[in-house]
Amino acid sequence: MIDFSLPEESRLLIDTVRRFVETEVQPLETEVEETARVPADKLATVKSKAQSLGLFAMNMPEEVGGGGLSCVDHCLVEEELGKTSDALIRRVFGQVYPMLMACKGDQREKYLLPTVRGEKICAMAITEPGAGSDAASISTTARLDGDEWVINGTKHFISDGDIADYVIVMALTDKEKRARGGITLFLVDKGTPGFKVARTQPMMGHRGYGHAELAFEDCRIPADAVLGEVGGGFGLIMNSVQEIRLAHIGARAVGMATRALDLMRRYAADRQQFGKPIGDFQMVQKLIADSAIEIFGVKMMVLNTAWELDQGRDVRTKVSAVKIAASEMQGRVVDRAIQVFGGMGFTKEMPLERMYRDARVTRIYDGTSEIHRMLVARATIKHGFDFLEA
Numbered sequence: 001m002i003d004f005s006l007p008e009e010s011r012l013l014i015d016t017v018r019r020f021v022e023t024e025v026q027p028l029e030t031e032v033e034e035t036a037r038v039p040a041d042k043l044a045t046v047k048s049k050a051q052s053l054g055l056f057a058m059n060m061p062e063e064v065g066g067g068g069l070s071c072v073d074h075c076l077v078e079e080e081l082g083k084t085s086d087a088l089i090r091r092v093f094g095q096v097y098p099m100l101m102a103c104k105g106d107q108r109e110k111y112l113l114p115t116v117r118g119e120k121i122c123a124m125a126i127t128e129p130g131a132g133s134d135a136a137s138i139s140t141t142a143r144l145d146g147d148e149w150v151i152n153g154t155k156h157f158i159s160d161g162d163i164a165d166y167v168i169v170m171a172l173t174d175k176e177k178r179a180r181g182g183i184t185l186f187l188v189d190k191g192t193p194g195f196k197v198a199r200t201q202p203m204m205g206h207r208g209y210g211h212a213e214l215a216f217e218d219c220r221i222p223a224d225a226v227l228g229e230v231g232g233g234f235g236l237i238m239n240s241v242q243e244i245r246l247a248h249i250g251a252r253a254v255g256m257a258t259r260a261l262d263l264m265r266r267y268a269a270d271r272q273q274f275g276k277p278i279g280d281f282q283m284v285q286k287l288i289a290d291s292a293i294e295i296f297g298v299k300m301m302v303l304n305t306a307w308e309l310d311q312g313r314d315v316r317t318k319v320s321a322v323k324i325a326a327s328e329m330q331g332r333v334v335d336r337a338i339q340v341f342g343g344m345g346f347t348k349e350m351p352l353e354r355m356y357r358d359a360r361v362t363r364i365y366d367g368t369s370e371i372h373r374m375l376v377a378r379a380t381i382k383h384g385f386d387f388l389e390a
Helices: 008-035 040-052 071-081 086-093 098-102 106-116 233-270 282-310 316-346 352-363 369-383
Strands: 122-125 141-145 148-159 166-172 183-189 195-200 211-222
Touching: 008 040, 008 071, 008 086, 040 086, 071 233, 071 282, 098 106, 098 233, 122 148, 141 166, 148 166, 148 183, 166 233, 183 211, 183 233, 233 282, 233 316, 233 352, 282 316, 316 352, 316 369
Parallel strands: 122 166
Antiparallel strands: 141 148, 148 211, 166 183, 195 211
């Protein structure tokens, strides 16, 4: 028999996060949306509360000061975080990239531990003007010159790139090998000569944090600034990205969609037209029912894949399937919620307008829906429905 019940410890954690998001974080959303920044004074208070409750860097191992959550628990927590804005998630709960566990020696004290403690902000610089979903096609290079690496190239759409204390830069160290041993990750400090923020790029949604274009022009860094091993960067990224996609896209999409569903079901029960609640009309019921069904389906996909990842299984194709299903479900559910609210759903008085814009990009970043469909198709043609072997 398969037991889907959650341990009491997991339930308590989820309840704690849910209450914290509702009472401490959601009240800040309007100000962040209107000013395009997270208010520093209020952030300090809320972040401190989150840290005192153990809600910061929950995805990182306990040995370095993180929450030590399994992938399943991480996804359940991220589902609750998905009920607020991405900017607030980043600032209040920490955006700590798991590949930082590859830090060694002095790197742990300089980068890993301060980031887990919330003292430093890290940005991940992979995407380039000519390399999006196909990360292996990057053109940024790094060559060893004596006891220094020299980096040249441009990155763009780099979240937090404008305020990060340091950046993890993916660069070519062997143009022939590329993804098969020719890509390396580097730790580059803010203020390093030859490294600058060229501009920040205004976005349709995700207000409250920057999306920067970073320029590297003969940027010299020490030979020991390599994260992991020389040539091991692509593998390190791919090993880390599975849980990131599951939690930050899959689980958060479930959270945002669940919040939208809750808003529309309450409104459908209260809003009166033609002498009765609009929830009594079959077409409105269809919008609500379809949303509930899709959320349930994607949530099961997320948790099943997270459980398999916890067992050490290869879930690459399943993660691609989750990424497609979650990002597209999220957009449909928020769109339905706006339809139920009618004109009010289109106003900035409701969070739905912000959610609608924020949801759109999830079908693009971390690999477009089209790219992930191609990956799922290839695996299905080769292995059939058994994605475990893909």
